[in-house]
Amino acid sequence: MPQIVRLTLFKIPDPAIIQEAIQKYSTLSQDAVKDGKQYIQLALANPAHADPRSQGYTMVARTVFESKNDMDYYDNECQAHTAIKAYVKPNVAGPPLVLYTDA
Template structure:
């Protein structure tokens, strides 16, 4: 199995909401648990630079998982990820975030 690097791009128009999301991602490796243990290898988020090439994306989140199964758990069962989703509800524009993942 290879590690998974996941990049998630968000369109969050309010800079204060971007900072809230960054704060949530900064504690994700400790907050996210699977079978009672942390399972995310690394997690971080940062705002994009103000540039037309961003196409409206204002936040980039990077998460690394030991396996695709761990990423699937993150998407479907992780309470910490659920809290991030709930915190961003109603704050995004143009639909859901763009998610891309590759072997790390």
């Protein structure tokens, strides 16, 4: 089964919130556990460059999973992801754009 690479683009207007969200993503692969083990292979976030082509998206999060099942667990059951969503959701301008593909 191929790895899954997921990109999530956010429209977060406040640079301080962006920096805090980036910090939260920096420890996500250590904080997120499934069946008592870490399951996210890579998690990081960066601010987007200010450019008209960015279409208002200000932060990009990249996560890599071993499988689609792991990504589904991340979306529906992961407590570490739930904590990040609780922080980010009230601070975004519209829903994020999520894209994923095989590695």
